[in-house]
Amino acid sequence: NAGVTQTPKFRVLKTGQSMTLLCAQDMNHEYMYWYRQDPGMGLRLIHYSVGEGTTAKGEVPDGYNVSRLKKQNFLLGLESAAPSQTSVYFCASSRTATGTGAGEQFFGPGTRLTVL
């Protein structure tokens, strides 16, 4: 099993450009999440999904959009990148919200994005 994979690993954008980050998981997990990690801020949830075809806003959703067309994929889009979106982005997935294993999220290796 590859677990959670993210594409790309690194990216540099200019202000106003758009891009899509791809997250894929091969564990048949229902739940998927996008976080951003910034120095001194910990992890902040951007958007999440509780199943195929569903998405919901997290703590810091502005400037981002997501889609979950297939259960194994969760896409994060930046329509018009801004320097404030320079960050490391992590995708995660989890199997269940209740019972044994609840709360265990499996993380991808991250995407380092720089917006100039």
Place this chain on the structure above:
Amino acid sequence: GNSVTQMEGPVTLSEEAFLTINCTYTATGYPSLFWYVQYPGEGLQLLLKATKADDKGSNKGFEATYRKETTSFHLEKGSVQVSDSAVYFCALREGANSKLTFGKGITLSVRP
């Protein structure tokens, strides 16, 4: 709302030293508590967890006890190794919600 507060870092220790990383939380109900670890250049991975008061989670020599009376979940290890150098995050999950609330994380560096 829910929140997690971790002690300020970074923390630098010598190999074989005793480690304590403090974590306190605020929640309206009875959360499950977690410690995640992030090794350099990697994503986070679950280190240990506890789902109810007085439970002790343990893994890789690390331990943490769920203290409801002090709303704390401090991480301890009796003898740290260089390979324990990483960023440690405390987190909570409340009820049937799948979302986690993370603390800001603390960087641990262990010197040989």
